[in-house]
Amino acid sequence: MNSPIEKYLHQLHAEIAELREGQPYAVAPKGRRVDPEDFGICLATVDGYVYEVGTTSKEFSMQSLSKPFSYGLALEEHGLETVDAKVDVEPSGDSFTEISLAPKTGRPANAMINAGALAVASLIKGAGGKTAINRIADFYSGFTDRQLASHRGVYTAERRNSDHNHALAYLMSSFGLLESPPTTALETYLRQCAVQITCRDLSLMAATLANSGTNPVTGHEALGVEAVERVLSVMMTSGMYDNAGDWVASVGMPAKSGVGGGTLAVLPGQAGLAVFSPPLDVHGTSVRGEATCRRMSADMEMHFVRSARAGRSAIRAIHSIAYVPSAVRRTDEAAAILRELGDRGVVVELTGDLLFAGTESVIRELSSLDEAVEFVVLDARRVDEVSTMSHTMLATLEKQLRHAHRELVFVDPEDRLATAVGAEESTIFLTRSMAIAHCEDQLLQRHSPELSTPSKVPVTEAAAISSLSVAEAEELERHMESRFYQDAEVVRRVGQRFDGVYFIVSGRITTTARDAEGNRVELGTLGPGMTFGELALGREQRQEVTQRAQGAVEVKVLSAATIDHLEKHDPRLAGEMWRALTREAFTRVDQYMREVTSLIRDYY
Known part of the structure; x- marks a missing residue:
């Protein structure tokens, strides 16, 4: 089954593809x-x-997309x-080509503008028999x-179109x-800009930054946490150049664009987003890339303020309903089916927050369920926000x-x-x-209707x-009296x-008890053809649980006084009755033990 997230991305792609503004970067090799x-749009999760x-x-x-990664290497x-x-680490508020140098020190404002990228490139040298650019490419590959x-x-x-960057390099050299x-320095910078990537590559690079520097696919630690923290901070304030302020306010994700048509955005702890589309706006940013990021931030609530908590799977456990069946007693034939x-x-137990990452993990799991699952x-009891x-x-x-024809x-x-x-x-x-009882009833009705719980079962x-x-x-039934209860009415307390x-003729009876904190806990449900009340004989002839009607209920009661009468005047029938009830009680205890064992396995 297609994931709703995939469906959303396809719809978004079709809408954004209608944007026709912008022009591709003019500098390219002959014949390219x-x-x-x-x-293209790629969304990579931190798993x-x-x-x-x-x-x-x-x-x-990569073009300027290379800047944050080389900054991380340095x-x-x-x-x-x-x-x-x-x-420096200050937002320049200028275009990436501006000469944003501090008056006294000459330091570039940040590593995202060209002047800062040249300074960073000069710090990366060849080593271990590898040139600077080979070391850079290997480092990028780790992401x-x-x-x-x-x-x-x-x-x-x-290189043929780099007069401005040449001038920057010599000016910075004059400041030492x-x-x-x-x-x-210029050669290293231009060669890193020429590293070739795909949109998928870029999304994994963004996801690695989102995952505190550890590649979520390979498990390789591409960058230390301290460096990741600095890189993402500078990307947040300066990655989109003279458009950075508006970007932080409306999109709210550390991001970087490149004139090659790529745009990356990072949702720390949760996901990495990459977009590839060559037409650029006046800031040198992909028109469709920016539009996609803005839409996804709004639609998927990816602004860092909304998604501040670290992303992790919201699924605590997943298992079949056979693993932990309901507390409804079934016939042997129905239980076997x-x-x-x-x-x-299947039961999917949720936990924590259902923000972007948590929701994505749930949607992905449910979308990939076997087709046989009906x-x-x-289970949302442990869900927070x-x-x-x-x-x-x-x-x-x-x-x-x-x-x-499947049911949630x-x-x-x-x-x-x-x-x-x-x-x-x-x-x-x-x-x-x-x-689970509802699912069991529906499964029996669909696949073995002859074994599904009937709405009414005669005492006989x-x-x-x-x-x-x-x-x-029939003789035993003649000694019984009929009683009727409304929904939620206490039958025995x-x-x-x-x-x-x-003896339940129609409807259902729920059995509950109180836990150590006084909360009501459901222990089981009984349906037509089942019995209750006899377990009160186990301890000082007092009831240890409460039984309530679930919907309208009809029962027939063999009262304690009637049982005493039978034991005195028809001991043979009374003996057969107790033999039958004892056999039934042991069967019930066995089923409870199996259910408790399943719950213990589930908990630990």
């Missing part, structure tokens, strides 16, 4: 054609999953103090999952800010599932998700057991007395003395 229609739409595998030049090799002596390289033709074309001859059908229903129980984007994406997913079921007692997603009331439950067909003959069961055995 730039296609203004190229347009290494990449969403791709459009032109994502075509190589293009910081890693020389430390903050040494690099800060050559390059993606393939080897990158500089393009000689692109470098040559840039370059650690290599001006022409060498549900064990076979258990994988057709029911998905979304939920974003509007989460509601929107889950609503889309719910519609997709319903269209495919909610365990949502505080209504953090269900109502906003537009879920039907019949699919919203207070407890997980109730939600109750499982507890199935070992009695028909005549014995804690502390009540044994007053007989209850």
Whole structure:
């Protein structure tokens, strides 16, 4: 099933592709054609999953996208103090080509403008038998999952059109800010600008920065946390040059653009976004790249203020409903069928925040479920903050599932998700057991309707007395009285003395107890054909749980007084009754033990 996130990206791509403003960068090697229609979007998560739409595998030049990564390499090799002596960290508010040098020291304002990038490039030298550019390309490669390289033709074309940068290099050299001859610094800078990447590569590079410098695909630590912190800080304030202030206010992600058509944005702790589209605006930024970032920040709530918490999967656990079945007692035949059908229903336990990263992890997991899965129980009891984007994406997913004849079921007692997603009331439950019981009922109805729980079961067909003959069961029923209860009405409560055995004719009975903090905990649900009340005989003949009607309920009661009468006047029938009830009680205890074992496995 297509992910709602993929669907959103395809729709966004189609809309943004209609933008026709801007012109591609004019400097290129002879014979290398730039296609203004190229347009790709890649979104890489901090666990290494990449969403791709459009032109994502075509190589293009990094150009100024190289600046933050070379800045990171210089910081890693020389430390903050040494690099800060050559390059400041102040927003210039100027174009990337401006001569933004401090009056007294000559220091460039930051490493994102060309003057600062030249100073940084002069700090990177050849070593270990490798040239400076080979070391740079290897370093960049650590941020993606393939080897990158500089393009000689692109470098040559840039060199022919670099008079302004030549002048900058010599001016900075006059201030003593370059650690290599001006022409060498310029060559290193232009060759790093000529490194070839794809949109997918760029998204992984952004995701590596989002992941505190560790490549989410390879696990390689490409950059230390201290350097990542500095790089992202400077990108936030200066990465978009003279458009930086508006960018921080409206988009709110550290970002960098390049005249090669690439744009990257980083959502720390959560994801990296990359866009490739050659037509540029007056700031040298891709028109579609900027529009895409702005739209996604708004639609997906990716502004750093909204998504300030570190991204991690919001899924605590996922398992089939057979792993932790409901507390509803089933016949042996129905229980066996549900064990076979258990994988057709899954429980997804959520935890923490459903912001961008948390929602993405849930959407991805649910979109990739096996086609055989018919029911998905979304347990939202441990969910904290939920974003509007989460509601929107889950609503889309719910519609997709319903269209495919699959059902999304909610365990949502505080209504953090269900109502906003537009879920039907019949699919919203207070407890997980109730939600799983609903799925079990539906599975039986679909696949083995003859075994599904009937709405009404005569006492003579109750499982507890199935070992009695028909005549014995009918005789026992003649001694019973009928009782009726409304929804939520207490049938038996804690502390009540044994007053007989209850046979459920129709409706359901829920059994609850109080935990150590006084909260009500559901222990199980009984349906037509089942019995309760006899366990009060276990301890001082007092009830240890409370039983309530779930909907309208009809029961027939074999009262304690009637049982005493039978024991005195028809001991044979009384003995057969107790034998049958004892066998049923042991069966019930065995089922409870299996359920408790499953819960213990789930918890630990």
